[in-house]
Amino acid sequence: MIPSNIQHGMISAGTVYQDDLALAERCRQGDFDAFESLYREHSSRLFSLTVRMLGNRTDAEDMLQEIFLTAHRKLQSYRGDARLSTWLFRLATNLCLDHLRSKSARMNQATSSLDDDNAMEPVSTSPGPVLGTVQNIDMERAVARLPRGCRAAFLLHDVEGFEHREVASMLGISEGTSKSQVHKARLKLRRFLAGL
Amino acid sequence: MQCDIARERLQDQIDGTLDPVVARELDAHLAACAPCRALAADLAAVADAGASLDPIAVPEHVWLQLAGRWRREQAAAGGMYRAPAAAPRRYTAFHALAAAAMLAVAAGGGWIAWRATEPGEVILERPRQTANGNAGSDVLVESVKNDLEAADQLYTRAIAGLEQAVKEQKSVLEPQVAANIDATLGVIDQAIGESRAAVQAQPLSTEARESLFEALRKKVALLQNTISLVSEISRGNQAGASRLSGT
Numbered sequence: 001m002i003p004s005n006i007q008h009g010m011i012s013a014g015t016v017y018q019d020d021l022a023l024a025e026r027c028r029q030g031d032f033d034a035f036e037s038l039y040r041e042h043s044s045r046l047f048s049l050t051v052r053m054l055g056n057r058t059d060a061e062d063m064l065q066e067i068f069l070t071a072h073r074k075l076q077s078y079r080g081d082a083r084l085s086t087w088l089f090r091l092a093t094n095l096c097l098d099h100l101r102s103k104s105a106r107m108n109q110a111t112s113s114l115d116d117d118n119a120m121e122p123v124s125t126s127p128g129p130v131l132g133t134v135q136n137i138d139m140e141r142a143v144a145r146l147p148r149g150c151r152a153a154f155l156l157h158d159v160e161g162f163e164h165r166e167v168a169s170m171l172g173i174s175e176g177t178s179k180s181q182v183h184k185a186r187l188k189l190r191r192f193l194a195g196l
Numbered sequence: 197m198q199c200d201i202a203r204e205r206l207q208d209q210i211d212g213t214l215d216p217v218v219a220r221e222l223d224a225h226l227a228a229c230a231p232c233r234a235l236a237a238d239l240a241a242v243a244d245a246g247a248s249l250d251p252i253a254v255p256e257h258v259w260l261q262l263a264g265r266w267r268r269e270q271a272a273a274g275g276m277y278r279a280p281a282a283a284p285r286r287y288t289a290f291h292a293l294a295a296a297a298m299l300a301v302a303a304g305g306g307w308i309a310w311r312a313t314e315p316g317e318v319i320l321e322r323p324r325q326t327a328n329g330n331a332g333s334d335v336l337v338e339s340v341k342n343d344l345e346a347a348d349q350l351y352t353r354a355i356a357g358l359e360q361a362v363k364e365q366k367s368v369l370e371p372q373v374a375a376n377i378d379a380t381l382g383v384i385d386q387a388i389g390e391s392r393a394a395v396q397a398q399p400l401s402t403e404a405r406e407s408l409f410e411a412l413r414k415k416v417a418l419l420q421n422t423i424s425l426v427s428e429i430s431r432g433n434q435a436g437a438s439r440l441s442g443t
Contacts (some may be wrong), residue, residue: 020361030270048252064254065262069269134245143246158246164211185205186242193242
């Protein structure tokens with residue numbers, strides 16, 4: 001029995017998600033229906049992440065296909081020690097970041113790793129809150145302006161609801177870096193949304 | 197508690213991971229410090245807004261293209277692909293044709309996307325003038341026309357395969373559904389014709405190019421959905437057929 005207070009499948013050593021493992025095994029064996037089940041269950045959340053990471057629906061549609069094809073090729077490495085959703089999000093995030101890095105390289109833009117962009121945002125010292133009700137469309141636009149490292153951390157933590165240790169594992173960073181990236185993203189978003 | 201420490205703790209407060217003792221100290225500071233209280237309210241609003249973002253729906257054609265690519269990979273990997281149990285044998289060739297057509301479209305789409313991300317895209321918008329008048333832009337126009345024709349041909353070949361597949365299996369569809377599909381295809385064909393004329397008249401027009409390829413993509417998506425609908429009906433999957441036909 002899986003403890004109910006565990007979110008997204010990061011659990012203590014020794015626990016195996018048998019249902020996810022069984023689905024992965026059926027996919028590995030070339031079962032088309034299993035592959036479709038995998039897609040139907042996870043594609044919506046992964047597409048949302050991908051659109052917001054890449055900022056472009058057409059690229060995101062291509063990327064979503066790459067995510068599932070890559071997942072299918074790599075499913076033999078899935079051991080059932082985390083939820084399949086966590087495993088897929090890790091794969092998706094890294095493919096998106098690779099795509100953004102290669103796009104930057106092609107455009108001769110400076111690249112930075114997730115950890116070396118830690119300069120803190122200047123904090124407004126307004127005596128009252130500067131944000132009212134935040135509309136979704138304004139939020140989407142503001143998220144699109146975030147640097148890719150803190151955008152990934154923000155999307156995984158605040159939008160998708162993963163915990164910092166899960167985000168850290170997905171992005172290959174420390175838990176402290178995950179926290180600082182999310183904090184930095186929130187400060188930047190506040191500034192973007194308030195037009196400061 | 198000092199303001200700089202309070203601001204560091206806000207993150208944990210929003211995430212609900214703050215130690216209860218520190219939480220009380222932070223609350224006391226926030227009660228007395230308006231700027232920190234304002235920051236706390238704003239950061240909480242940002243986090244709430246992030247959590248409230250809606251999921252983004254995936255277009256159905258993404259699955260159809262993916263399914264085609266998956267089948268091809270499976271076949272290339274040694275025939276491990278296990279078709280759905282309910283799939284009748286007589287549809288094997290039909291599926292293969294549809295998958296091949298989808299792959300051709302995927303390849304075409306990728307090529308177009310690659311072209312669009314090349315630095316040359318800027319040149320397409322603003323042709324450089326050469327010392328000898330318009331010779332440079334004439335060469336450019338010719339080059340763009342050739343590229344567009346090649347991309348258009350990729351789509352056209354893929355569409356021809358899909359149309360043939362739809363034609364062979366359309367009898368499975370309800371007459372009203374088939375008539376609706378034909379009517380929509382007619383509208384799209386008209387848009388393709390008008391866009392092709394616009395592209396021929398103005399090969400450097402981004403708007404004309406985008407209009408043409410958008411119309412071609414819509415036709416591919418409609419044909420792929422039709423094929424998928426036929427497939428679901430043939431498999432006896434009423435739920436899948438309803439999802440695709442929107443009923």
